[in-house]
Amino acid sequence: MRVHRLARAAALAEAPLGSLRGCASKPRFLCLNASSRGLVGGAGRGLGTQRYFSQSRIARASVAESVLKQAAADPSALTQETIIDNLDEVERGRLARLRNIGIAAHIDSGKTTATERVLFYTGRINAIHEVRGKDAVGAKMDSMELEREKGITIQSAATFCDWVKVENGKEEKYHLNLIDTPGHIDFTIEVERALRVLDGAVMILCAVSGVQSQTITVDRQMRRYNVPRISFVNKMDRMGANPFKAVEQINQKLRLTAAAVQVPIGSEDNFQGVVDLIRMKAIYNEGPKGEIIRETDEIPADVKKLAEEKRAVLIETLADVDDEIAEIFLDERTPTPEQIKAAIRRATIALKFTPVLMGSALADKSVQPMLDAVCDYLPNPSEVENLALDKRRDEAPVKLVSYNSLPFVGLAFKLEESNYGQLTYIRVYQGTLKKGMNVFNARTDKRVKVPRIVRMHSNEMEEVPEIGAGEICAVFGVDCASGDTFTDGGLPYSMSSMFVPDPVISLSIKPKSTKDTANFSKAMNRFQREDPTFRVHVDAESQETIISGMGELHLDIYVERMRREYKVEVETGQPQVAYRETITQHVKFDHTLKKQTGGAGDYARVVGYMEPIEPGPNGYGPSKFEEQVTGGSISEKFLFACEKGFLASCEKGPLIGHPVLGTTMIINDGATHMTDSSEMAFKNATQQAFRKAFKEAKPQVLEPMMKTTITAPNEFQGNIVGLLNKRNAIISDTEIGPEDFTLTADCSLNAMFGFSSQLRAATQGKGEFGMEFSHYSPAPGQLQKELVAKHEKAQADRHKK
Numbered sequence: 001m002r003v004h005r006l007a008r009a010a011a012l013a014e015a016p017l018g019s020l021r022g023c024a025s026k027p028r029f030l031c032l033n034a035s036s037r038g039l040v041g042g043a044g045r046g047l048g049t050q051r052y053f054s055q056s057r058i059a060r061a062s063v064a065e066s067v068l069k070q071a072a073a074d075p076s077a078l079t080q081e082t083i084i085d086n087l088d089e090v091e092r093g094r095l096a097r098l099r100n101i102g103i104a105a106h107i108d109s110g111k112t113t114a115t116e117r118v119l120f121y122t123g124r125i126n127a128i129h130e131v132r133g134k135d136a137v138g139a140k141m142d143s144m145e146l147e148r149e150k151g152i153t154i155q156s157a158a159t160f161c162d163w164v165k166v167e168n169g170k171e172e173k174y175h176l177n178l179i180d181t182p183g184h185i186d187f188t189i190e191v192e193r194a195l196r197v198l199d200g201a202v203m204i205l206c207a208v209s210g211v212q213s214q215t216i217t218v219d220r221q222m223r224r225y226n227v228p229r230i231s232f233v234n235k236m237d238r239m240g241a242n243p244f245k246a247v248e249q250i251n252q253k254l255r256l257t258a259a260a261v262q263v264p265i266g267s268e269d270n271f272q273g274v275v276d277l278i279r280m281k282a283i284y285n286e287g288p289k290g291e292i293i294r295e296t297d298e299i300p301a302d303v304k305k306l307a308e309e310k311r312a313v314l315i316e317t318l319a320d321v322d323d324e325i326a327e328i329f330l331d332e333r334t335p336t337p338e339q340i341k342a343a344i345r346r347a348t349i350a351l352k353f354t355p356v357l358m359g360s361a362l363a364d365k366s367v368q369p370m371l372d373a374v375c376d377y378l379p380n381p382s383e384v385e386n387l388a389l390d391k392r393r394d395e396a397p398v399k400l401v402s403y404n405s406l407p408f409v410g411l412a413f414k415l416e417e418s419n420y421g422q423l424t425y426i427r428v429y430q431g432t433l434k435k436g437m438n439v440f441n442a443r444t445d446k447r448v449k450v451p452r453i454v455r456m457h458s459n460e461m462e463e464v465p466e467i468g469a470g471e472i473c474a475v476f477g478v479d480c481a482s483g484d485t486f487t488d489g490g491l492p493y494s495m496s497s498m499f500v501p502d503p504v505i506s507l508s509i510k511p512k513s514t515k516d517t518a519n520f521s522k523a524m525n526r527f528q529r530e531d532p533t534f535r536v537h538v539d540a541e542s543q544e545t546i547i548s549g550m551g552e553l554h555l556d557i558y559v560e561r562m563r564r565e566y567k568v569e570v571e572t573g574q575p576q577v578a579y580r581e582t583i584t585q586h587v588k589f590d591h592t593l594k595k596q597t598g599g600a601g602d603y604a605r606v607v608g609y610m611e612p613i614e615p616g617p618n619g620y621g622p623s624k625f626e627e628q629v630t631g632g633s634i635s636e637k638f639l640f641a642c643e644k645g646f647l648a649s650c651e652k653g654p655l656i657g658h659p660v661l662g663t664t665m666i667i668n669d670g671a672t673h674m675t676d677s678s679e680m681a682f683k684n685a686t687q688q689a690f691r692k693a694f695k696e697a698k699p700q701v702l703e704p705m706m707k708t709t710i711t712a713p714n715e716f717q718g719n720i721v722g723l724l725n726k727r728n729a730i731i732s733d734t735e736i737g738p739e740d741f742t743l744t745a746d747c748s749l750n751a752m753f754g755f756s757s758q759l760r761a762a763t764q765g766k767g768e769f770g771m772e773f774s775h776y777s778p779a780p781g782q783l784q785k786e787l788v789a790k791h792e793k794a795q796a797d798r799h800k801k
């Protein structure tokens, strides 16, 4: 068993953490109000070590003045354990019942539908409205008109609520901050930034489709930010629902140890409820909207055997990831429900395990046990390690502690333009953020006042005077960029920011009428500030405005928002692929720039070589500049200018004007003139040398390859394989289900233009596909020839003008 566990751990460690590629849609927060009641037998967990606090220890603990003094003098010397040990009862109770969670999944798995139930059952909303429902109201968290129309989540939305968990007749109130994230790959940044600041997540899977392409992306993102998760297999009412297939796929495809903690009672349209395998109780939802939970010891006879079997699998799987259960298992004893729950909690927080729950959000079944599991198994803010970098100590990492009385540290993770000005979402990692407080932006070194603090409930907000440590809120009137760290000014801390994938597609855009120019610029500025994956630049040669993003849908949504929200009609050019350029050979250069035009001349000589950098496991890396000059033939100052020249050259490659990857330039010699050399001369000389050497080094155009997943009814499989073959796609996996098949292929983005309409035609509108950037790969010779010819012609035309 131990070997088995190690093998799994090793497999996990080796699993790629993903680099670019995104997934995507809209997050929302839910937050439960911090209870001021004392902790009753609560558990706190320090960094890696388990810490359970006995009642007597809690009683002993009081606000330790000495700890606060120490924190004020030198916060970085404190360990999380020291602080947690000294937390007072009220603080400990507040944190123990606080959860910051995200809901993330593949497109259309039911995230928004499930969130709607959560809001209803916790009393945040008093009626349930469906995504694309007949009442045309739309789900609470899809507040944007476009989202409601298209039935997709585009932006993350935050909300908060209180969940009262009842266990053994005792009520415990939890405060949840919840973010509903979008599923579509084009809105991946919304998932990235939500996961960056959340402590735990609910991964939703479809009971019929199991692990899908975006589930894999979401999995990578959760690993990137070490986010523990519970899994919820939704759509148990659908034909072909099979939660155990989903469990197996989490184990195999995601390489994350998973086991069901429930089994279904009935299936498909006869799905009635679930059996809780830990307490061996049947759970049913009653009432018009499933708001009443009925629990009974009477497990239906036809489910009993399955429940016993799956309970045994749960314990055996837990024994693989938890020492305490392993011991009990080897002694052939039966663990108690409390022991099982404690083991699930430990293993989930340690990222070794995910418990799998099941239900149907649309049929109002088994959502409440999922909320109980959020409280039972996902960490509270004091159980998650959050690090900041201390600028005083060479950016040494320091642990942030979610204690209200410590100096304030928060991260601005999302910006949004609202009717009342810029809204900045902040996660408070340490200390308290108060209305009217002056906070310090670690990036700009500027102080700003916080005039208003609100808690978001989708598009509504509730003003609050202060927000405690470990919570999420939004503030008005704070000018900053996404990813900025704020402190109270006393701590020189900054937090690492989130991962922003590079755009893969771009198009030219301009307003149809010049009278709309002002609104057009306003919209561009706003979208850019809000979404770091949406980029805008003016092409220096063509003077066209170019927008770039994660996919056609991503850019289409902005064009549509411009029309609706800013009343600007625009013209767009053909979508352009974000190509890259590289070299394939080692080439030497010795280049002299020499100009004598009367007065002071220009002189710079650079000598060295260029060579390709072998692509790593994540593909082609950034280009690099190195200087190896000995003997001072080029001074430091001029070498710095050479580097600038190199960076400028890499922005617009010599071949087709796209950025350069995987290329090293080394300058190891040169010459300087007493009077004629200047920084400009060295910068220009480097650019000229780069250009010449690049062309001699067998340059290569690189094109983005997309991991493409297609799902369609089985009868269309032949048609789709035909479509993919025409596009030279490499099919890597095919899975055939009872009704639908899912096919995964690597395809160049260039070959995928127009694919959606062809897929529609080939599957009578029943096929779906999703694409995610995978890596850059050398473009075929013919395509490279065409691109180079087009680029040269465009340049020649420009010169003629």
Ligand SMILES: Nc1nc2c(ncn2[C@@H]2O[C@H](COP(=O)(O)OP(=O)(O)OP(=O)(O)O)[C@@H](O)[C@H]2O)c(=O)[nH]1
Pocket (backbone or CB within 6 Å): 025, 026, 105, 106, 107, 108, 109, 110, 111, 112, 113, 114, 130, 131, 132, 151, 152, 153, 154, 181, 182, 183, 184, 234, 235, 236, 237, 238, 359, 360, 361, 362, 363
């Ligand atoms: N049969 C069935 N359908 C469901 C269930 N939950 C959601 N749906 C339907 O699935 C579709 C997608 O639901 P959403 O809640 O929008 O899914 P989502 O994951 O939020 O979608 P995106 O945010 O766009 O990725 C809608 O038509 C829902 O009515 C369920 O439990 N059973």
